[in-house]
Amino acid sequence: MTDGQHGHRDPAGRAAQGPGRRQVLRYGAATAGALGVATLPDAVPAVAAGRRQGWSVAVLGAGVGGLTAAHELAERGYQVTVYERKALGGKARSIPVPGTGTGGRRDLPGEHGHRGVFGFYHNLPDTLRRIPYPGNVHGVHDNLTSVPWIAFARDDGRADLPIPTTPFEGRTLDVDALRRMLVGAVQQLFHLPLHEAAFFARQLAILMTSSRERAFGQWEHVKWLDFLAVEGKSTEYEKLFGGGAQVIQALKPEDASSRTCGQGVEAILFSLLQRGTDGPSNRIFNGPTSEAWIDPWARHLRSLGVRFAMDHTVDALELSGGRITAARAATPAGPVRIEADWFVAAVPAERARALWSAPIRAADRRLAGMDRLRTTWSHGIQYFLRRPVPVVQGHVAYIDSPWSLVSVSQSQFWRSDFPRTWGDGQARDSFSVVVSDWDAPGALYGKPAKRCTRQEIAAEVWAQMKAALEDTGRTYLPDDVLHSWFLDPAVSGTGGPEPANDEPYLLNDAGSWEHRPDAATAIPNLFLAADYVRTYSNVDFTSMETANEAGRRAANALLDAAGSDAGRVRLFAGYRPPEFEAAKLLDATRYRLGLPHILDTPWPLP
Template identity: 40%
Template structure:
């Protein structure tokens, strides 16, 4: 290919942006993908012990039980991990179900491929499956900027969404709010800064994999978009709030490669140009949720299916030590409600969260698999949810809520609408008619009521602070959306406890710049020992259900190789990118190898 000039690249990228933004129906394309690292291992045997019954562990069990393996899952607490939902204690009355609590509301972007595929293979009802029965589109979004002069606006996420909810989106109130917010943000974020931000994302889109790993992985997203010296609104909304709302990452810590790639995947899925992604700007599907509590819609049917296929579940038992001898795991010590014992199997899978895995990597384990020492460098953080049960059903169309700029980085979802349920008839004691489920992403920034971080507050103070922050952002228009008088009760994730001091039983791994080198692969130097979880090196490389599911698939493939199985390997999907970007990536590859910067990196 002939050398491309900077002007040629910029012109072509501009054409690409125009194509990506069109609302025309364009035939789907199949894009190129990064190749997965091939698994290694040796030996035979079909007995598998999985330690951890979360997203990764259940995925390993699913793939291996369908391929003739004998699988046992050991789980100390709850199946489903951080994806699970739970009953709020003592809230069921009159034949109704208990009010639904959860670790945090579930979000399934259109670029997710592994989780929907697994859902499609879980039967429910009369010939249905979880994906087709319970995974639905959310066609709207509420954007609320937490600053005076802004007003919350409801925007469609697809043409179909606009048509379906036109009455709410073209109302005088929403039009006034949109005009107010648009004028304010144009004044707060200079046009050249907005253009610069878009250019930085285009740099990611046209960078070769070598530069992404070798250069952008080593920079935080905040460094990459060069937030320092830019306007306050650029830093607060474009860089920080938008990142937290869409990818649940910290812009000052997360790698530019990971945040940039997932941002690109979210935008690409909306174009409808990649057949492997669900959703289009016309038909919707870019943003999806379950239409019922997670356990009811997904986890319970999944476990029932696995049990029916022969998976054994040992509850109340968790791994306490891996016994290693002669370069192999010879057994795993477990303890719990039924005492202590040693588990033996042909293959062992550590599918437990990062904070539970780290203490078990003793010197003998690391001596046999030195690369696992990098796990100690990985970090986790807090991100949990709170639910407010309301006496009135919300008038907001089914929408995700992004409260941009709130100190605790809040996002939310009214659940009665997307669930299409009469809350008063189905849940609680008849007084509750909606649930506002909110994720708290920042536990280290002072709030607006008490001037303390979430980690410094009591349980009741957290509930009051979250409501105050969400209300301040949502009620800046002329008509309030949230009314405190409508709160019947609330429920905070029970993983947060205060005995003797505040702690979190379910922290979430947080992506950090440069962490790629520390992430383990699914297979290890110990030929019968495997690692699953969202801390494993995957294509998405972000703490998500999708990443955990992908890691479980990689574990299954590694065990198939280690056992010498001739079963079909499990599908592992890349983050697909638009094919027309390939020539620009090749040009960048040539420049990177020559020690030159990206052609647009000025």
């Protein structure tokens, strides 16, 4: 039985405690009379999030961050209600294609994009292990399957480069894959000038041996392309290191901070080396994300007493006496007023900052800094194919594609037989692609994705993949294999004057760390749980891992504010290579003295 089923006890066996009357009065006295807002009209019904005084929690948003906070708090005895405007899981959910299932099959499974669970994730895997799943010893975590390869595809006649993401030890050696890897390495890497490769290696070494002080004080404010000195370098250098191989889609090289990009490169590198990892360096679920993860999670949360209120679009928060007294939401039945003792705002950045009224911003001035956070487009299109097309047993990054594409033939990793389970029985494969650059002109129509119709986007992505995969004479994507396609419905109005995106991603651009708040706010009963929240355990770029960590931190902050003696939520530290500690200590001293990194010296011209 879980802790929640044992009557809300922490690992030491102590009963979890909600805030006592003295605590509530102390919080109120500390901020009494600070600021207030107008109340709602009497006609608006009130919705209570719980019954026991001091124990009710309203989680606003059902993405990974919100569901994580709900999970942790419900296990510790809190009465949690989650309010969501769309569907459980947020951007991590699957999106069934309406009306495509026939003969008792389920609708074809759409996604926001391929779903990767990297080896350097630690917080998220811990949650996955704690979600029961029939027949699985380790719960939903056992629904993850290793992705053994990633391929870098070019469209200039050079062989593609497949790279193993798991050690060869313990698995059969694929001779053909090994041959392709060697041929691709020779044909691709020898096009890169040696002095440019050495320069990139030097820059990466600087980032990996920089102190935390320099990372946040200097590299956070330098754009990745500037740090790599892309201007003046070869086209090959720019494509390889400046963004063509964009495995982490929400990081845009032209805007992202060097600290964040370096953090991602370092995490992936050590994950490939199997140092400090939770498991294989790259995994995906063995079925559509919602079926393999989100739906079982919702069932488990309901078993812990969590309630879900769907079709609730939260549009305002009330502040009175220095505390949030209610949230307001629009529903199909009309406006409602949500009452609770504690509030966890788990909506994305662009929606959260719309909730920060002038009084709320005055109560916590850091929330106003969120106005400077930017978002980006990074969305998926699925091609459903009449026969399986396993280009490679893993992901493919299309380095030369104008729209920075990454794909994966998903169903080769799925447990269920595709044509018997989904669709009309004619579709046999789900080929999932993420489009990360919506502003660059395409190769087929010469227009950015935002300016293309949905049909043009589907044709353009297909053409860009064929240009990379079939430039050496081998046919991977014959046109007759295409059954249908499905573009993320969050994107709308493309091809028209006002393209829109209902679910953008946070952009980790240079300097954005300073504008990101922590999970605890200056308002004592308001907490934040989304991927824009500062995270410290492992990585902090937009991902399911950071959203999960933010939810954990929000739960801990609430427990602290409540004076609870329940066990705190575990936070997992990222890997720190011991070999670099001495170099980082030296660099911390140099940074305090105003000196550059010891390796940061003028680079000789070739």
